[in-house]
Amino acid sequence: MAAAEPAEGGMDPALYKAATYGCVWSLRKLVAGDLKALNSKTPQGNTALHVAASHGHAKFARGVLKLNEELIVAENADGDTPLHLAAKNGRLKVAELMISLAQARADHPSTKARAEDPGETDGKLLQTPLTMTNGEGNTPLHEVVRHQHTDVALKLLVADSKCAHDLNNHSESPLDMAARQGLVQVVRRIVDVPWVPDKDKVIKSVGVTALHQAVVEIMLEKHHYLLDRSDSGGNNALHYAAQKDNKRVVKRLLKERTELAYKRNGQNQTPLHVAAHHGSTNSIRALLQQCPDVAEMLDAAGRNAFHAAVASGKTDALRCLLRNVRPADLLNHVDDDGNTPLLLAAEMSHVQSALLLVRDSRVNPCIRNKKGQTARSLLEARSAQDRTTHSEVKIRTVDGGGEQEPHTHLEIRTSHKYFERSVETYILVATLIATVTFAATFTMPVGYDQTKGIALHGHNAAFKIFVISNTVAMCSAIIVVFCFIWAWKNPIKFMVDQLLWGHRLTIIACLAMLVSLMTTVYITVAPTSRWPAYVVIAIGISTPAVVVLILGKEMIFVPL
Template sequence: MDGEGERRMVDSEGEIHMDPALYMAATQGKVSILKQLADPEEPSVLSATTPQLNTALHLAALHGHAEFAGEVLGMNEELLVIRNGDGDTPLHLAAKAGKLEVARLLVNRAIAWPEDKKSPLIMTNKAGNTALHEAVQYRRGALAVVLLDADPSRGHDLNEQMESPLHMAAREGLVQVVEKIVSYPWVGQKFLPSASLSGTALHQAVLGTHHRIVEILLEKMPDLIDLTDSQGNNALHYAAQKDHQKAVELLLKKRTELAYKRNLESMSPLHVAAQYGSTAAIKALLRHCPDVAEMVDKDGRNAFHTSVLSGKAAALRSLLRRVRPAELLNRVDIHGDTPLHLAAKNSRVHSALLLLRDRRVDPCVRDKKGHTARSLVEKKLHTGEMDAYEMYLWRQLKHQEYKRCRKQQLPPLATYPSRRGDDKYFERIVETYILVATLIATVTFSATFTMPGGYNQSDGIALKGHHVAFQIFVISNTVAMCSSIVVVFCFIWAWQDPVRFKVDQLLWGHRLTVIACLAMLVSLMTAVYITVAPASRWPAYVVIAIGTSTPAVVVLMLGKEVIFVPV
């Protein structure tokens, strides 16, 4: 086989594979090896490809070897428009990799490309991306500017996802690229809403929290503010979703009416903010447009309903602070449900408790089936599905009804169903609490006879009895022991009526156990301080620091719900 045959490496299917030496030369930019392998009189050698259909020019562009690429183009200029397996031209690869010098070389060749042939500047790969799309997508700002200088109109080309380089640049925060694109006077359908979920460039800038780009687009392309994505969301819906307060302010300052626009689900931006728990956006929206709280969606639900359904207690708290009319808090949807009804139906205990603490919320309202929020929660009592959180809520609802609904007709109160011996999980809970409480009582009882610092052998009086720390020890130790004794007796009697115990005593049993544990921590810290501090202070202070941080660690891990017991 002659030298040329070796370099071309034709397989059984007739495909020409690249010579390994040429591959190494292209990836390393070895011009001298290229000149040895390629004959200027026979440029077909350079048409050989890798399995991914990359030519030597693709490899040089990808690795940034401008001199090598120039030599290749000098031998075979047609390689400039050859696509690889992904449909990428060498300019696409240079744009992705951010190889600026190679890109300038390829762009200059593309500018001089014959007008009767498709220019590399407008060629797209399989994703429908031009080289400019790829440069912006990979955040190659300087390279994108070079491409825009060569052909400014490419900034509005749409790919398969209906995204233009302007969309991408706005999302990625490439201010210089955005300014370059919007400065070019382009006539066409640039203001048509996108057929995809991505919306307009303004939507993308809002999503990316690029406020400078939002300002540029509002100034240079003001018509974008009225456009929506395929779900009917305008840019303010996006700002509300992402809780971008500054974007909300910018958009409302430009067009206040945006706050009253609905998407295809009939949701206003305030609904969206409530759904996603965007408290900063809620604050901004209600400050500019306080009456937007009156808007309802297709189910007749306002922002209070939405925040409850989505379980966003922070959003509900923000709404309660800023919305005044009581009618909005007690408004019924098309199914006759108030926000409190929805909280009860969907086990949104935290939201329900927030609503109950607000005097404007009426717990006496009945839905279309005659249920109050209390009777809705009550349904789970007989099925055994009610957990400790809902039991606590049930008690609060009963209490509020008793206080505020005496003159109204209400559903009858349920009685405690009798359930004994059929709840294995409940048995384990009771056994665990009895065991823990017994251990605490045993330890604290023994600590009473081994007081820190010891006793006076003659009269039996504690040697450190006059210290404040000792007095704190005695009190905390007593609290721990007495609390645990109460828990033991409570749980011993739990078997008399397990369901009633779950509702009325279990939560307090759990809380007393927590109190006993906290009191034991205090006993530990004071005992160590009394016995260790006189000889060496720093170990005593370390123990105190660890002890005081323990409750904070527990709350951090379990949240405020640590005061409840899951049953």
């Protein structure tokens, strides 16, 4: 339905304020003797009923409808009725009021008589707010599911369950939306009502069928035929389950129909390709356990799952594939450009992926692509290019397929300048750690025996932990400093081999410094006041946990 034009005038400020705050007394005063005031609209075409519905003022809405019932089907500039706004904002009381009035309106004898009269020209008089659509083609049920208001959605479904299968301008039904949002109660309510599917509508949908999302068990019970459906991008239910990394759903789908693992989408990608691209390790394991030979399948570019994981930079997925796929041929398979997964990692400057592949004995690093380049020569060429250009910015458009719109990625290559700064940062941090820990060696906690030159707490277990941790921190930092000083001699070898060790040694040095701090405070403070010492220990222990919580597994990898 076409959206209404915005109103040229404006609403009475007093009426607008009354609708915003739900003041029924002000409403009666303002419209006394002049009901036309209720027909005034805001610049966006909202009536007083729209405003009250969006704010959830059921009593005010009831008062307006008693004075002018036709406002229940009034539309604003976006084509929204008051029920649309109540649905968007999850206003249950207002929705219940309008649902009851809509049902009474539909059952009224005069409405039925107008519906049977072929001379009736005013379509609005025959419409019910439950089925009216806005500018996007959404019914109130579409909007309430879209905004995840389950309680209001269930009320609308009780009133009219047929709306659950109506398609909007994007060919999505409320059932599709509810399944994608994971609203299990809503989906269960919809599928419990018998419905004869319109196959044409399912096929035309550019989004996804309901089976493609989080409520597979429910849909399999009610609409098993959806297993054979795919979206406009050729993705079937298993493609979506693999993307979401839902291991339980992947196993269930494979149990129902194993051949889904071998189905390709519009880009000739199997569910394993999709799982590798999105880093879905649980799905990868489930797919390979049930269908190990699916790893041999190639996409439109001649790439297998190893290529997909490398291209997307998903090191967890690549690590999972290396553990679960045995044939060396797959690790050294060349795509249409002649690139093996290692060559592709080198070309895209994905250091972590290159590290994982180089360390696998099955990978052949001497394979050349169609241009005669090896992985090492590609890295050297990339390094030389980065020396001449500080950064390389590349914009590319990616077709998301399925329910995802085509989107633009801004791809920034790791530059030589960034590598220099990374090395300088590591050297600075390691130097500071070495300096601090060296100084702490000669300022032992609580001092020395002035006559014997022996630490006063040398017999204490906490002191022994301090000495060991302080030594570990200083020695780790010294190793990092010396390794990174030699980084400039061969940057390519350093990036592929030594950078990761330097990063992890820096982490070890930092952790050892934390232990030194905690033991020092315990030795010096605990004898007189224990609780401050315990608080410091608790803070020290929680520090690594906070870092892991923020960065996850990424903390153990070099940020390149």
